Amino acid sequence: MANKSVLIRVPATVGNFAGAVNCAAVALDASLNVKVTPRLDGQVAIRYFGENGERVPRDRSNLVVRAMEATLHLRGLEFTGADFEIYSSVPVAVGLGSSTAAVLAGLIAADRLFRLHLEEKTIFEMAEVYESRADNLQAAWYGGFVAGTDVGQFLSCRRTAVPENLLLSVVIPETHLAKDATRERPSERLARKDFSLHSQRAAALAEFFARPKTAHSPELDAPLPPTCEKSVPGLQEALKARTPNLLSVFACGSGPAVGILTQDEPAAAVEAVKAAFARHGVGSIASGFRPSNAGARDWNAVHAQITLSPTRALGGVSVEKSTLITG
Numbered sequence: 001m002a003n004k005s006v007l008i009r010v011p012a013t014v015g016n017f018a019g020a021v022n023c024a025a026v027a028l029d030a031s032l033n034v035k036v037t038p039r040l041d042g043q044v045a046i047r048y049f050g051e052n053g054e055r056v057p058r059d060r061s062n063l064v065v066r067a068m069e070a071t072l073h074l075r076g077l078e079f080t081g082a083d084f085e086i087y088s089s090v091p092v093a094v095g096l097g098s099s100t101a102a103v104l105a106g107l108i109a110a111d112r113l114f115r116l117h118l119e120e121k122t123i124f125e126m127a128e129v130y131e132s133r134a135d136n137l138q139a140a141w142y143g144g145f146v147a148g149t150d151v152g153q154f155l156s157c158r159r160t161a162v163p164e165n166l167l168l169s170v171v172i173p174e175t176h177l178a179k180d181a182t183r184e185r186p187s188e189r190l191a192r193k194d195f196s197l198h199s200q201r202a203a204a205l206a207e208f209f210a211r212p213k214t215a216h217s218p219e220l221d222a223p224l225p226p227t228c229e230k231s232v233p234g235l236q237e238a239l240k241a242r243t244p245n246l247l248s249v250f251a252c253g254s255g256p257a258v259g260i261l262t263q264d265e266p267a268a269a270v271e272a273v274k275a276a277f278a279r280h281g282v283g284s285i286a287s288g289f290r291p292s293n294a295g296a297r298d299w300n301a302v303h304a305q306i307t308l309s310p311t312r313a314l315g316g317v318s319v320e321k322s323t324l325i326t327g
Helices: 063-074 098-114 120-130 134-142 186-193 195-210 267-278
Strands: 006-015 024-038 044-050 082-088 145-148 157-160 167-173 246-251 258-262 284-289
Touching: 006 098, 006 134, 024 063, 024 098, 024 134, 024 195, 024 284, 063 082, 063 098, 063 120, 098 120, 098 134, 120 134, 134 145, 134 157, 145 195, 157 195, 167 267, 246 267, 258 267, 267 284
Parallel strands: 044 082
Antiparallel strands: 006 024, 024 082, 024 145, 145 157, 167 258, 167 284, 246 258
16 A cells, blocks of 8 residues: 555536436536545444435445445455545535545545556446446546437547536425435436437537537527436426526436526526426525536546635535645
8 A cells, every 4th residue: 555545536427417318417616525544454434524414324335435445356455444534515316426426536546545557448447337327427537528429338428628607506306305206217218219319419518618609509498308317396397497598407417406507697597496396395405516627537636636615515514625645
């Protein structure tokens, strides 16, 4: 073992971005930050600071631990336990890539602590054991917007930087936070049925992000069929909300969070989505995110510095500044 501890940072992501199911994802400025300190007694201790902490396992079933342990076993090394301090501004299990971030954090931690020198191909192959959403994995690793050309995996992909003036507002129905949502699985079926439609949307998004544009975007205005893997009262109505200056409204990843993409003031669109839930007796909370054109690859490069913003706080938890420990 070369290092005493590392601090790993991975961005939140939104898969199925703007309705392009299994074809598009974008990295966000929220992040999962994990400090890992190895032990020699085989024990695992996890401290979690962030939103939805009740959903985060504190034992070896935690995805960060599982991914790290699997990576070491791949290289014939024994996992002798570790202390994990997890600081997160990524809401858990709402469609913002919390599981993707956890898996990549475990893989990168093993790579950095034991200097495994894993290639990107190996990182993706290992990550896909635990996270089937290749769109999220690619966006979390590279940052920016990633458009893919195949269902379920990116046989080829196109990364595009995202303009900083874009704002993604996210509305999360509180009924899901109370664990009342039931799961459905329509997105894979719909992606197979309408793959050309979703890949065309991904290509339109890449083109939209690649060229300077301030006018409303008609190619993003046409809604795709609302899809979500979770059923919440009012969700389908919320996905049909339309207001001026709205670029797209869609289910984030597997949902049920609803993403609202705008260039200008998003208040009207946010209120329209929240009102749709309210008409069905469901409360909701809203947050705003900016795209991140840097991903885990850049944030965790050797000698890279990780700055955890002290201004972003979720669930009353502030994250102090720190740097990546490399020696």
